Amino acid sequence: MGKITGFLEYDRREPADRPPLERVRDWEPFRIPLTADARREQGGRCMNCGVPFCQSGIQWEGRDFGCPLHNLIPEWNDMIHAGNPSHALSRLLKTNNFPEFTGRVCPAPCEEACICGMYGDAVTIRDNELSVIEEAFAAGAVRRRRPPQWSGKKVAVVGSGPAGLAAADQLNHRGHSVTVVEREERPGGLLTYGIPNMKLPKDIVKRRINLMTDEGVSFVTGVDAADPQVAQRLLRDYDAVILCCGAERPRPLGLETEGISGICYGTEFLKAAVEQRQFGKTPAVPTAEGRDVIIVGTGDTASDCVATALRQGCRSIAQLVRRPEADYLQNGVLPRDCAHEEAAALFGEDPRRFGVQIKEIRVENGALTAVTTTEGDALPCGLLIAATGFAGCAGEVCKAFGVAWDETVQTSEGGFATTVEKVFAAGDMRRGQSLVVWAIAEGRSAAAEVDSYLNGCTNLVRVV
CATH class of the missing domain: 3.50.50.60 (FAD/NAD(P)-binding domain)
Incomplete structure (x- = not known):
């Protein structure tokens, strides 16, 4: 354990985010990494628990609890604080093939299982993980590993x-x-x-x-x-x-949409956005540019659709969530992810409407124009995205x-x-x-x- 009293001396620090109105204008990463000294302090917050639940990797009451890969989290946190990047990298790669992916997109069930978080703030495990692998790539420490011989299989x-x-x-x-x-x-x-x-x-x-x-x-x-x-x-x-x-295979939206333009599933929309922006293609799925966009569903895919539609220049945006707002409160507060922060900065309010679903859709000349909700109001809609799960x-x-x-x-x-x-x-x-x-x-x-x-x-x- 690099710092016995680290969890008492250091507060949790996360990388800063670029301002919403700045980052929504481009497609670049929005997180600003911590300095090396600050990251070493974050590694020192790990308590090296006798039973490290962060690496337990179980599902409990329908939730992921701890790292499914059983990452050796206390070990590489210790090495981060000790300033031993090569040992931190070796312990990290022992259990995780792609920490550069999980360090960016994993919702960090390890942090929910962190004992330090029971009476305060959890260790920044995911950000620590990302720092180890990215510093290793930058230093040329990630080298090819070919097998010494081939099996013939x-x-x-x-x-x-x-x-x-x-x-x-x-x-x-x-x-x-x-x-x-x-x-x-x-x-x-x-x-x-x-x-x-x-x-x-x-x-x-x-x-x-x-x-x-x-x-x-x-x-x-x-x-x-x-x-x-x-x-x-x-x-x-x-x-x-x-x-x-x-x-x-997407979960059906539950509406009759055959032959109507302006309706797609979340994965179709995100794929089309990548093909257009990153690979210069012209996909069949329309962009959100200049359109009133409605997204049905919640979760990561829905949030990614919100963020993507904002960057494409949508005219308005709303996210319809089936369950009531009370189901999402944490200590009485409704959490916002980065996409919701960006929407609020652009349009002045959180795009989510809870306990609301689509009752019917309105079509003119085969094109979607509006939707009527279960609350009875009509919302203009030129692009309906179903992020309804799989x-x-x-x-x-x-x-x-x-x-x-x-x-x-x-x-x-x-x-x-x-x-x-x-x-x-x-x-x-x-x-x-x-x-x-x-x-x-x-x-x-x-x-x-x-x-x-x-x-x-x-x-x-x-x-x-």
Whole structure:
């Protein structure tokens, strides 16, 4: 423990955010990192608990509690305070393949489990984690790690989101020849197409993909494994296949929308925004520019849609939340995330309306013009975005490989093997909609099972 009385001497300090009216004009990251001295103080706040619940990684009463990866949090916090970046990095990478992702987009269930937070403020675990990995990249301390020898076994990973990348990374380091198959033009899955650049810059994703490529992983893009011929070729040519295609089937909005323009799902909207802004494409999904925007739903996807619509120049914005406001209060206060702060700064009020849903939509010449709410008022609307969550995985890939599925892929009890020999599944496709950190944990655990299947034994650790 670097500082025995650190939790008493130092207050919690988080990175400052750029002013809302400044950051909403661009797509750049909005957090300003702490100085090295301030970060060392934050590492010193960790109490090195006898039982560190921050790394427990369980689900309790429907909530994630502690880190699913069982990150060695007290150890690298100690090293941050001690000024030992190389040891901090080694402890961090022992359990987490991609701390540069989780350090940016994870909701930090570890901090909710922090004992220091029971009587004060939790340790800034997520920000400490991000500082370790980013300082390591900046110093050239993150180097390629190729396996000393190859096993001769070939593994195909279908899908390049966090679960697929984690599985591929683990198996590559075990010496298996890994090919990641991605239907989009660029790898990264939701990391590339589902999270806005100001939260997760795309050059950060590309940096990791390039490192994995340098270490021996092959990425094949623009290939859809839902094609039965592709699926049969993968089954024929590879010793094992891992399906990591996510939970991409959206929960229906519950309205008759066929043939009406100006209505889309949240993931469609976010993907189109990335393709237009980052990759110079002209997607079919319209932008929010000059439109009255209504977003239905809550959670990270809805907030990302709010932030994206603001940056695209929407004329007005409202977010309709089904549950009452009282369900979201914390100590009597309604929390705001960065997107809601930006909307309030631009339009003078929080965009959320609680306990409200859409009763009907109004259409003129096939285009959406307004919605009527359950409270009876009419709201102008040129773009309706349904961020209503996910109903499960898409079935086309499951059908192509012949695996059993309902809302998610059916796997062996407590395992990752599907109903088809040598085919495994991991991530949201197996567990349902979840966090990036859980997807990484799933990918690591599936890799351990696949490694054991191929070799008869494994030294990889299952965390799920």
